[in-house]
Amino acid sequence: MGRPPCCDKIGIKKGPWTPEEDIILVSYIQEHGPGNWRSVPTNTGLMRCSKSCRLRWTNYLRPGIKRGNFTDQEEKMIIHLQALLGNRWAAIASYLPQRTDNDIKNFWNTHLKKKLNKDQSGSEEGHDHEGHSPSSSSSQQIKGQWERRLQTDIHMAKQALSDALSLNNVSPETKPSPSHASTTYASSYENIARLMENWVKTTPSSVETNSSSGYSISNVVTTGSSSSEGGQSTTTCAQDHAFDYLLTFKLCDGGSRSRSVEENNKKEGIFQDLKTGFETQVPLTLLEKWLCDEGAAQCHEDLINMSLEESSTGLF
DNA sequence: AAGCCCCCCAACCGCGCGCAA
DNA sequence: ATTGCGCGCGGTTGGGGGGCT
Numbered sequence: 001m002g003r004p005p006c007c008d009k010i011g012i013k014k015g016p017w018t019p020e021e022d023i024i025l026v027s028y029i030q031e032h033g034p035g036n037w038r039s040v041p042t043n044t045g046l047m048r049c050s051k052s053c054r055l056r057w058t059n060y061l062r063p064g065i066k067r068g069n070f071t072d073q074e075e076k077m078i079i080h081l082q083a084l085l086g087n088r089w090a091a092i093a094s095y096l097p098q099r100t101d102n103d104i105k106n107f108w109n110t111h112l113k114k115k116l117n118k119d120q121s122g123s124e125e126g127h128d129h130e131g132h133s134p135s136s137s138s139s140q141q142i143k144g145q146w147e148r149r150l151q152t153d154i155h156m157a158k159q160a161l162s163d164a165l166s167l168n169n170v171s172p173e174t175k176p177s178p179s180h181a182s183t184t185y186a187s188s189y190e191n192i193a194r195l196m197e198n199w200v201k202t203t204p205s206s207v208e209t210n211s212s213s214g215y216s217i218s219n220v221v222t223t224g225s226s227s228s229e230g231g232q233s234t235t236t237c238a239q240d241h242a243f244d245y246l247l248t249f250k251l252c253d254g255g256s257r258s259r260s261v262e263e264n265n266k267k268e269g270i271f272q273d274l275k276t277g278f279e280t281q282v283p284l285t286l287l288e289k290w291l292c293d294e295g296a297a298q299c300h301e302d303l304i305n306m307s308l309e310e311s312s313t314g315l316f
Numbered sequence: 317a318a319g320c321c322c323c324c325c326a327a328c329c330g331c332g333c334g335c336a337a
Numbered sequence: 338a339t340t341g342c343g344c345g346c347g348g349t350t351g352g353g354g355g356g357c358t
Contacts, residue, residue: 014328015326016326016327017327038342050343051329051344055326055327056327088347089346089347102327102347106324106325110323
């Protein structure tokens with residue numbers, strides 16, 4: 001009856017992930033793809049529960065994740081989307097593919113919430129502490145219905161487009177997670193490089209292979225280029241460049257010596273190339289443009305008004 | 317320099333949903 | 338139809354770093 005029991009809690013490691021664990025996890029996912037998280041700890045030898053592995057992957061190691069400061073544009077998008085969707089961080093994150101829901105949630109809780117509170121304290125006494133307008137519950141309900149429908153339609157359209165584009169180059173065995181279909185494992189250079197850099201810092205005597213799992217660092221890097229069939233068939237020169245560079249930079253130098261300023265600058269440049277490459281390959285959707293637009297607030301009102309009008313004429 | 321406090325964010329926790337057996 | 342697990346999500350926590358006294 002039912003599925004076999006989940007990972008037993010005895011012997012499960014908790015707390016921060018070590019670079020070694022990161023490399024084992026990335027290496028495994030490079031080879032098998034994300035999903036089937038239950039099998040990850042047993043197959044890799046990681047003393048982590050499947051949930052922890054999934055979280056580590058989705059929040060930190062997943063390809064295409066941008067870290068660091070949020071741009072003004074991203075900030076505006078988050079504010080608009082939060083007002084529109086509420087604390088549905090996963091939904092909000094779907095419009096900011098380079099950011100994780102956890103990142104957005106943290107950013108909201110630590111920065112934007114305070115900022116909005118500060119902005120609204122004083123003149124706008126009628127607004128609540130979450131930044132919502134004090135509209136009636138019924139209009140909020142209709143608004144919510146419209147938002148859900150809009151979001152569903154967008155996701156359906158995106159999915160259909162993604163499916164259509166990937167029909168020719170996705171093998172069934174390596175089908176990526178639907179929610180991240182627009183990214184490839186090959187695009188995880190930056191994340192892999194980051195974790196390897198941390199690893200180099202923490203463990204000067206680099207370990208080439210993990211005895212318990214059998215996965216190697218070279219596997220982590222080399223599978224990056226071979227698994228690029230995931231969704232984007234256009235491997236950029238920057239990506240190739242970065243790939244070659246990672247090979248030489250991370251492996252051939254033994255991973256232990258301090259790097260020159262020129263090397264760091266070169267690395268920065270390559271990663272910037274990569275970033276630009278990804279950004280140019282993923283044009284903004286109309287909705288995203290709308291969200292980034294300075295006049296989004298007015299458009300927002302117009303859309304809501306439209307939804308309220310159309311809802312009475314049988315839209316829903 | 318030392319101690320304290322605050323903030324940030326990675327990770328954990330608990331819940332709900334969907335699906336497999 | 339029922340049971341129980343996998344997965345995803347949102348809320349919360351606590352360790353560590355930085356700033357202040």
